[in-house]
Amino acid sequence: MPQSTTIEDRISKSYAGLSDKLQLAADYVAENPIDVATRSLRSVASTSGVSPATFSRLARALGYKDYEQMREDGRAAMGRKMESFSERAHALRSSSKPPEGRVYLNRQAAACIANIEFLDRDMSNGRLEAGVDTLHNANSVLLVGSLGSSGFVDYFSYLTHWFSKTWQVAGRNGTTLAAALARLGPEDAILALSKAPYAKRTISALKAAKQKGVATVVITDSHSSPALEFADHAYIVPTESPQFFSSYAATLVLIETIVTMLLTKSGPEAEDMIRAAEDQIRSLGETWTG
Amino acid sequence: MPQSTTIEDRISKSYAGLSDKLQLAADYVAENPIDVATRSLRSVASTSGVSPATFSRLARALGYKDYEQMREDGRAAMGRKMESFSERAHALRSSSKPPEGRVYLNRQAAACIANIEFLDRDMSNGRLEAGVDTLHNANSVLLVGSLGSSGFVDYFSYLTHWFSKTWQVAGRNGTTLAAALARLGPEDAILALSKAPYAKRTISALKAAKQKGVATVVITDSHSSPALEFADHAYIVPTESPQFFSSYAATLVLIETIVTMLLTKSGPEAEDMIRAAEDQIRSLGETWTG
DNA sequence: CACAATCTGAAACATCTGTTTCATCGCTTG
DNA sequence: CAAGCGATGAAACAGATGTTTCAGATTGTG
Numbered sequence: 019m020p021q022s023t024t025i026e027d028r029i030s031k032s033y034a035g036l037s038d039k040l041q042l043a044a045d046y047v048a049e050n051p052i053d054v055a056t057r058s059l060r061s062v063a064s065t066s067g068v069s070p071a072t073f074s075r076l077a078r079a080l081g082y083k084d085y086e087q088m089r090e091d092g093r094a095a096m097g098r099k100m101e102s103f104s105e106r107a108h109a110l111r112s113s114s115k116p117p118e119g120r121v122y123l124n125r126q127a128a129a130c131i132a133n134i135e136f137l138d139r140d141m142s143n144g145r146l147e148a149g150v151d152t153l154h155n156a157n158s159v160l161l162v163g164s165l166g167s168s169g170f171v172d173y174f175s176y177l178t179h180w181f182s183k184t185w186q187v188a189g190r191n192g193t194t195l196a197a198a199l200a201r202l203g204p205e206d207a208i209l210a211l212s213k214a215p216y217a218k219r220t221i222s223a224l225k226a227a228k229q230k231g232v233a234t235v236v237i238t239d240s241h242s243s244p245a246l247e248f249a250d251h252a253y254i255v256p257t258e259s260p261q262f263f264s265s266y267a268a269t270l271v272l273i274e275t276i277v278t279m280l281l282t283k284s285g286p287e288a289e290d291m292i293r294a295a296e297d298q299i300r301s302l303g304e305t306w307t308g
Numbered sequence: 309m310p311q312s313t314t315i316e317d318r319i320s321k322s323y324a325g326l327s328d329k330l331q332l333a334a335d336y337v338a339e340n341p342i343d344v345a346t347r348s349l350r351s352v353a354s355t356s357g358v359s360p361a362t363f364s365r366l367a368r369a370l371g372y373k374d375y376e377q378m379r380e381d382g383r384a385a386m387g388r389k390m391e392s393f394s395e396r397a398h399a400l401r402s403s404s405k406p407p408e409g410r411v412y413l414n415r416q417a418a419a420c421i422a423n424i425e426f427l428d429r430d431m432s433n434g435r436l437e438a439g440v441d442t443l444h445n446a447n448s449v450l451l452v453g454s455l456g457s458s459g460f461v462d463y464f465s466y467l468t469h470w471f472s473k474t475w476q477v478a479g480r481n482g483t484t485l486a487a488a489l490a491r492l493g494p495e496d497a498i499l500a501l502s503k504a505p506y507a508k509r510t511i512s513a514l515k516a517a518k519q520k521g522v523a524t525v526v527i528t529d530s531h532s533s534p535a536l537e538f539a540d541h542a543y544i545v546p547t548e549s550p551q552f553f554s555s556y557a558a559t560l561v562l563i564e565t566i567v568t569m570l571l572t573k574s575g576p577e578a579e580d581m582i583r584a585a586e587d588q589i590r591s592l593g594e595t596w597t598g
Numbered sequence: 599c600a601c602a603a604t605c606t607g608a609a610a611c612a613t614c615t616g617t618t619t620c621a622t623c624g625c626t627t628g
Numbered sequence: 629c630a631a632g633c634g635a636t637g638a639a640a641c642a643g644a645t646g647t648t649t650c651a652g653a654t655t656g657t658g
Contacts, residue, residue: 024432026531030544034537037605041532048531052390055346056383059646069607074647085646093346099429100342100389120433122572126565127428131421134557138417141410169463176456177553215589261568262582263467267424267560275416278551282412289552299455299505327635349616359637364617375616 024095025051025088028080036079043068043076055092059085125260133256133268141253149235149251150279156207156233160198162188162224163210164217170266170273171211177277180295181288188223195223204231211237212245213257213264224248237269315341315381318370326369333358333366337378345382349375415550423546423558431543439525439541440569446497446523450488451477452514453500454507460556460563461501467567470585471578478513485513494521501527502535503547503554514538527559 029044036044046066047054053062063070077085153159163171171187178185188195202208208227212220221244228234228248236249239257246252255272257264281288319334326334336356337344343352353360367375443449453461461477468475478485492498498517502510511534518524518538526539529547536542545562547554571578 026544027542029531030533030536030539030542033532034534039606045532052383052387056386058644060644070646071607071648072605075606093342096346096386096390097342098432100386120428120431120436122569123428123431123436123562123565126561126568127424130557130561130564131424134417134421134424138410138414141413143410146410146413166463166466169459169461169466171459172462173456173459173556176459180553215586259564261564261571262579263470263564263567265561265564266463267420267557267564270557270560271416271420271555272413274420274549274551274553274555274557275413277553278416279412281551292552296505329636348614350614360616361618361637362635365636 025054025080025091032080036076039068039072040076040079042066043072044080047076051092051095055089055096126265129259130265130267133258133265134271136256137268137272145251146253146275146279149253150276150283152233152235152251153207153209153276154280154283156184157205158184158186158202159206160186160188160202160208160223160227160232161211162195162208162220163212164219165213165215166263166266167211167213167217167220170270173270174209174211174273174277177274178280180292181281181284195219199223199226199230202227202230202232204233207233207235209235209237210245211269212243213239213266213269214243216244221245221248237272239264239269314385315344315370315378322370326366329358329362330366330369332356333362334370337363337366341382341385345379345386416555419549420555420557423548423555424561426546427558427562435541436543436565436569439543440566440573442523442525442541443497443499443566444570444573446474447495448474448476448492449496450492450498450513450517451475451501452485452498452510453502454509455503455505456553456556457501457503457507457510460560463560464499464501464563464567467564468570470582471571471574485509489513489516489520492517492520492522494523497523497525499525499527500535501559502533503529503556503559504533506534511535511538527562529554529559 026048029048033041033044043066046062046068050062050066053065059073060070063073074085077088080088082088082091161171161175175185175187175190186198188198208224210220210224212224216238224234224236224245225248228250233251234249235251235253236243236245237253237255238245239255241254243254253272255269257266257268259265316338319338323331323334333356336352336358340352340356343355349363350360353363364375367378370378372378372381451461451465465475465477465480476483476488478488498514500510500514502514506528514524514526514535515538518540523540524538525541525543526533526535527543527545528535529545531544533544543562545559547556547558549555
C-alpha cells in the first residue's frame with residue numbers, strides 16, 4: 019500500500035485489533051474528522067467521553083508517531099477535500115477533466131446523479147403512490163426480472179420479506195415462471211423489471227398476467243420498451259451511463275423508495291416484524307459478532 | 309457586529325483601518341483559513357513571519373473577543389463547507405417542501421445523491437485503481453455476498469460475464485462456498501460485498517481466503533465492519549438513508565465503475581465479445597423483438 | 599480460585615499556547 | 629530638533645496541551 023494512507027484507512031485496517039475504548043475513540047475520529055483536525059486532544063476527549071490518554075494511545079495504535087502526526091494527516095485530508103470541493107462543481111457538470119486516476123468513478127457518479135435527479139423531477143404527483151397501492155393491496159405479488167434485472171428483483175424480494183409474506187420471485191424455489199403465473203388471479207399483482215435488451219421471458223409473463231386480469235406494475239428504461247404495452251402502472255427510469263451498459267442506480271433508488279412506501283403502508287407493526295427478524299438472524303448465528 | 313459574519317467579511321470591512329503588520333496577518337488569515345482553524349497561533353505566526361502578538365491583536369481588531377473565538381468562527385465555516393458537499397442533495401431536500409405524494413422519492417433521491425457524491429469525493433487517487441488491478445490480474449475471482457448483498461453480487465457477475473470468464477459467484481451452480489474457496493490460491497482473488505448486518509458466511513470466507521494468501525477486495529459500509537480485518541483493498545461506501553434499511557445506491561455506482569474499469573483494462577476486444585454475446589442472446593430468442 | 603496479562607483513567611510532568619507587559623522603534627507635529 | 633504617539637516584537641506569565649506513569653479494574657487462563 020502506498021504512502022497516502024488516510025486516517026480512516028488506518029482505522030479500517032486496525033479496527034478489529036483495537037480494544038474497546040480505542041474503538042470508541044476511533045469511532046469518534048472517523049465520524050468527526052473536523053473536530054480532530056481542529057480542536058485540541060483534550061477537548062476532543064471530553065466531548066467524546068473518552069479519556070485523553072486513550073486518544074494519545076489511539077494515534078500510536080494507528081501507526082502514528084504522535085497524536086500530532088495523526089492530526090497533521092487529518093489536516094492534509096481536509097485540505098484535499100476543500101480543494102476538490104471547489105473543482106467538483108465543475109468536474110461533475112462540465113466535461114473538464116477530473117482528478118487523475120478517478121476519471122471513471124467521477125463520470126459514473128455524475129451520470130447516476132443526473133439520472134436520480136431526473137427520476138425525482140419527472141415523477142408526477144400520485145403516480146408512484148398509485149402503483150404502490152396496487153402492490154400493497156394485492157393478495158400476492160409476483161416479482162419478475164431476467165438477465166441484469168434478476169439481481170435487483172432478488173434484492174427487492176429480500177427487502178419486502180422482512181415485513182410481508184405476499185412477495186415471491188418468479189423462478190425461485192423450484193417453481194417455474196409458468197407455474198407461478200398460473201396461480202395468479204385478478205386479486206394479485208405482478209411487478210416486472212425489464213431493461214434493454216428486454217428478456218422475452220419477462221415480457222411474456224407480463225402479457226400472460228395482463229390477459230388474466232392481474233394488475234401489472236412495470237419498471238423499465240424507455241418509452242419504446244415492449245413491457246409498456248402490458249403495464250397498468252409504468253415507471254420509466256433513466257439509465258444513461260458513460261459506459262456501454264446502462265446504469266441501474268436510479269432504478270435502485272426507485273426500488274428502495276417503493277419498499278419504504280410499502281413499509282409505511284404496512285403500519286407500525288411492520289417495523290416490529292423487522293426488529294424481530296433481525297434478532298432471529300443474529301440468534302441463528304448468521305451474522306458476524308466478532 | 310452581528311453573529312453571521314465570516315472572518316473574511318470582517319477582514320474586508322476592517323482592512324483599510326489596519327496597520328501594516330496587521331494587514332500582513334490578515335492577508336495570511338484570508339489566504340490560509342485552514343491553517344488558522346487548524347494550527348496553533350504560534351505556528352501560524354512563525355510560518356507567516358508575523359509575530360504571535362500581532363495575530364492576537366488581529367483577532368481583537370476584527371471584533372473578536374479572543375483569538376480562540378476567531379478560530380472558532382473558522383471552524384464553523386469549514387464545517388459548513390464540508391457539510392454542504394452535496395449542494396444538490398441539499399437543494400432537493402430544502403427547495404420548499406416536496407410536492408405532495410412524492411416525499412419519499414424526494415428524500416431517498418436526496419440521500420442517495422449525497423452518498424454518491426461522498427463516495428466520489430472521498431475516493432483518493434489510485435486506491436480504486438489498485439483494487440481493480442488486483443481483480444484484473446487474478447487468475448480467477450470469487451464473488452461473495454449474502455443477505456441483501458447477494459443480488460448485487462449476481463449483478464456484478466452478470467456484467468463481468470459479458471467479457472471475462474474468470475468470475476464466479478460463490479454458492480451458485482451447485483458449488484458450495486467451501487468448495488469454491490478450496491480451489492483458490494495466491495494467484496486468485498476474492499471480492500466480498502458485506503453490509504450490516506454482516507453475514508458470518510461472508511466474513512468467514514474472507515478470513516479463509518486471506519489465510520490462503522488469496523488477494524481480498526472488500527466493499528463494506530463502515531470503518532467498524534469486521535470484513536476490513538481481512539481486506540487487502542477496502543472500499544467504504546456510505547449507505548445513509550432516511551429509512552431503516554440502508555441504501556445500496558452508492559455501492560451500485562462503485563460496482564458499475566469497477567466493471568467499467570475492468571472492461572477498459574480488458575482491451576478493445578472485450579467490447580467485441582459483448583457485441584457478439586448480445587447478438588447471440590437475440591438469436592436464441594431470449595429477447596423480445598415485438 | 600489465583601495468576602498473569604491487558605486495559606484504562608487519574609494525576610504528574612515537561613512543554614507549548616495565547617496574552618500582556620514593556621522597552622524600542624519610526625513617524626508625525628509643533 | 630524634541631516631544632508625543634501608535635506600532636511592534638521580545639519576553640514574561642498563567643493556563644492549557646499531549647504524554648507518561650502508576651495504580652486499580654477487567655479479562656482470560658491454568
